[in-house]
Amino acid sequence: FEEACQLHYEGALLVADLFEEEDAETTVDWEDAYTALALTTVFTSAMDHFLIGDFEMAAALLELILDRDPEDHLNAPEWLAFCYVALEEWELLEELLESLPADALSTRLIGYWAAYRQNPSADIKVEIQQQAPVLYREWTADHHEETPA
Numbered sequence: 001f002e003e004a005c006q007l008h009y010e011g012a013l014l015v016a017d018l019f020e021e022e023d024a025e026t027t028v029d030w031e032d033a034y035t036a037l038a039l040t041t042v043f044t045s046a047m048d049h050f051l052i053g054d055f056e057m058a059a060a061l062l063e064l065i066l067d068r069d070p071e072d073h074l075n076a077p078e079w080l081a082f083c084y085v086a087l088e089e090w091e092l093l094e095e096l097l098e099s100l101p102a103d104a105l106s107t108r109l110i111g112y113w114a115a116y117r118q119n120p121s122a123d124i125k126v127e128i129q130q131q132a133p134v135l136y137r138e139w140t141a142d143h144h145e146e147t148p149a
Helices: 001-021 032-050 054-068 076-087 089-099 106-117 125-131 133-140
Strands: none
Touching: 001 032, 001 125, 032 054, 054 076, 076 089, 076 106, 076 125, 089 106, 106 125, 106 133, 125 133
């Protein structure tokens, strides 16, 4: 696992170096298989860093993806929002939340987590139960059934 993560990271660094050589305003063509693979490599490394709690590196890699792929083929803003909460980057989070679908459960979860991080003594349990019962049930469930729905 560690070796795979290291390979992802080395690949992401190579891609970042290639992007640095190009004009900062240049966006990539997702239809090009090599370009899609390069961005996916950066995303995979970002997820590796996210999972080990290195939110600064994950955020940097996700921001790189967003800079080069404004059509967001990899759903980077959602993950970046979680990084911003972990890093307590509230202004960046507020800016990013405007681009996320307000009714998505993940967006709500980001909002609840941000509220808790900003005020750990706040009791958001009741608010989640009332405003997002599906999210609350999934969050507190002992068993997480996978269904096509």
